[in-house]
Amino acid sequence: MRRTRKDTAAKQAIASEMTQELGVDNTALAKTIEEIMSKYFEEADEKSEARSNRLVKRLDNMHATLSRHTEDIKALRSDTTQLQERASGTEMQLQSLSEKIVEMEDRSRRDNLLVSNLKEGVEGSNMVSYLTENVPR
8 A cells, every 4th residue: 555644744743652652872772663563564564455456356257257247138138039039930830821721721621522331442443433333323
């Protein structure tokens, strides 16, 4: 952390107060205590700044991750909407084709003749000629 004038002034005030309390004879002791405290505060400031930097880095990483997730969610919502529209269109097309198949099957059945009680193989190779000869007009 950068030292501010306020920090320096506070440390000088503490050192000055200690010098006055200890007396003039103990100036060396006050200086030693001031150096020790200064070193302690510097270490504390460095550790605090390191922690702060780590937290800022983690927050930046979380923000980047959150931004990516937000974009992914937007893309997934868009894809989901498109897929729902396609599924709806496909369902309508399937319904239409199913109706057409049913109609075609019905038309196919209308043109068929059902002949019953006819022994297997009696008609020979040509069913139309057999029916023409044997069905009364």
